[in-house]
Amino acid sequence: MFAKRAVLFSILATGVGLAQSISLSAGCQSTLASLVVSPNSACLNPQALVGIVTADDNASLVNPIDNWLSGQCSQPQCTNETLANIVSTVTAGCQSDLQSLGFGNLSADEITNVVQMAYPTVRKVACLSNQSNNTLCVTETLNNVQSSVGTLSKTELQSLVSQISGGQLPDIPSSTLCTDCTKEGFNIVKTDFPSLVTSNIEGVVTNECSADFVDGSTPSNIEQTANTATATPAGNASGSTMASLPVGIAFSAILTLTSAFALFV
Ligand SMILES: *[C@@H]1O[C@H](CO)[C@@H](O)[C@H](O)[C@H]1NC(C)=O
Ligand SMILES: *[C@@H]1O[C@H](CO)[C@@H](O)[C@H](O)[C@H]1NC(C)=O
Ligand SMILES: *[C@@H]1O[C@H](CO)[C@@H](O)[C@H](O)[C@H]1NC(C)=O
Ligand SMILES: *[C@@H]1O[C@H](CO)[C@@H](O)[C@H](O)[C@H]1NC(C)=O
Ligand SMILES: *[C@@H]1O[C@H](CO)[C@@H](O)[C@H](O)[C@H]1NC(C)=O
Numbered sequence: 001m002f003a004k005r006a007v008l009f010s011i012l013a014t015g016v017g018l019a020q021s022i023s024l025s026a027g028c029q030s031t032l033a034s035l036v037v038s039p040n041s042a043c044l045n046p047q048a049l050v051g052i053v054t055a056d057d058n059a060s061l062v063n064p065i066d067n068w069l070s071g072q073c074s075q076p077q078c079t080n081e082t083l084a085n086i087v088s089t090v091t092a093g094c095q096s097d098l099q100s101l102g103f104g105n106l107s108a109d110e111i112t113n114v115v116q117m118a119y120p121t122v123r124k125v126a127c128l129s130n131q132s133n134n135t136l137c138v139t140e141t142l143n144n145v146q147s148s149v150g151t152l153s154k155t156e157l158q159s160l161v162s163q164i165s166g167g168q169l170p171d172i173p174s175s176t177l178c179t180d181c182t183k184e185g186f187n188i189v190k191t192d193f194p195s196l197v198t199s200n201i202e203g204v205v206t207n208e209c210s211a212d213f214v215d216g217s218t219p220s221n222i223e224q225t226a227n228t229a230t231a232t233p234a235g236n237a238s239g240s241t242m243a244s245l246p247v248g249i250a251f252s253a254i255l256t257l258t259s260a261f262a263l264f265v
Helices: 002-022 026-035 039-044 046-053 062-074 080-093 095-100 108-126 137-149 154-165 180-192 199-208 247-264
Strands: 128-130 222-224
Touching: 026 080, 026 095, 039 046, 039 080, 046 062, 062 108, 062 137, 080 095, 080 108, 108 128, 108 137, 108 180, 128 137, 128 180, 137 180, 180 222
Parallel strands: none
Antiparallel strands: 128 222
């Protein structure tokens, strides 16, 4: 059930990120809040994350996530230097929060390395779009997941997180998980991180979806919307003011990756 688990763990990671974003330490919050406006983090569209953080507990997060991602995809991509600056500011300002998330043993260098390696792939997957109706694949997938598990609100995510950590997996049909969108996402991950997709995993995915799902061909109606320009770091911003709320993405990316590793190695 690799595909199901992958989706569930992404939900779990996002849920943990959101839960944490509500209970961040004061020091961490002020670090992040003062940095949302930094021109250097514009590549992660941090202003739109505020809409996610401030959404009502029972409101669906799909639209705020869609707003944030579509804005982020049209921004020039972050440079490695910007990512490194964001990580080092956040690891300095949010030390205790990182510790409670279980990342206390990772050095800033290690986190930077993981973020820099994962960022281009995460961005490519996040910016896939269904050309037929101009909807981001993530949005479409989340909408489909919503119709199986109910409104993806903060309240619902918290209950999903406790359900899943209690070993109870919500039943999401294959038709939701095995779409042209998720197929292209799978293609991208397999191309960028071939060692992650072992023949074992490919077998499980084939079982869940179909042989066509793993044939490597790009579905004709799926397009890449990521802006391919590279952000030019603003010259005079100081290094210590470059972090931003998007640490949530980094957390989620790291959580998703480590969950994937924990499951398959
Ligand atoms: C969310 O829904 C629950 C259960 O229906 C309700 O008790 C709670 O007051 C709602 N919260 C908000 C912020 O609307
Ligand atoms: C983290 O570091 C502490 C002390 O250095 C060690 O006891 C612990 O086992 C480490 N945890 C992990 C998950 O590596
Ligand atoms: C960014 O850093 C990663 C890992 O640290 C490296 O693999 C990648 O090639 C770098 N990208 C650029 C454009 O320098
Ligand atoms: C696009 O199609 C998908 C799948 O049928 C659907 O979930 C989504 O709501 C549609 N989006 C729009 C803007 O019509
Ligand atoms: C893309 O959108 C079209 C039109 O709404 C829909 O029929 C199709 O199922 C969507 N593709 C995916 C991969 O969901």
